[in-house]
Amino acid sequence: GENVEQHPSTLSVQEGDSAVIKCTYSDSASNYFPWYKQELGKRPQLIIDIRSNVGEKKDQRIAVTLNKTAKHFSLHITETQPEDSAVYFCAASMSNDMRFGAGTRLTVKP
């Protein structure tokens, strides 16, 4: 089955700096790549997603890039704010088999 690896496991940045989280996947048949944000004690929430026929997608301060050849995708957050502090999960999916990375704990220091 699909295997998703996520790095780094923890990331600390200064407010206003950029943050990048990277994921790799193993199954070239995966065609959908979402990112979820989970605040402490809350449910994971979808923040952005990309399909395999698209190389990049942006939504305000958040962007995701996908390199199908290398089988990796990344989340970019610009101008980070304290409220961006959370755990972020990447995932790769084909049909109903969505596999998640282990998560990245992002801390934005004021």
Place this chain on the structure above:
Amino acid sequence: DAGITQSPRHKVTETGTPVTLRCHQTENHRYMYWYRQDPGHGLRLIHYSYGVKDTDKGEVSDGYSVSRSKTEDFLLTLESATSSQTSVYFCAISEPPGEKLFFGSGTQLSVL
């Protein structure tokens, strides 16, 4: 918690006892999922359903069973709970199927 609710929110039980977790949705979505979340593992799919009485196994299905007798309800049962099943359990619905998962608030289960 518009759209999807889980019950109970917290449960403590003893090894060997049966446990049932409930997920209820008001969105009339065909697809429903049960995930468990453990530190260092992200979220792992236990079982999913693609309609009434239609279910399939996920990545970590051993020790779990599910049932779906109505579109709105998806039940997860641990027939004989073990300490390794201590976890946070999330139910999810999706539209379109397999994408854009919307999660419930989760159930914290402790098996002592």
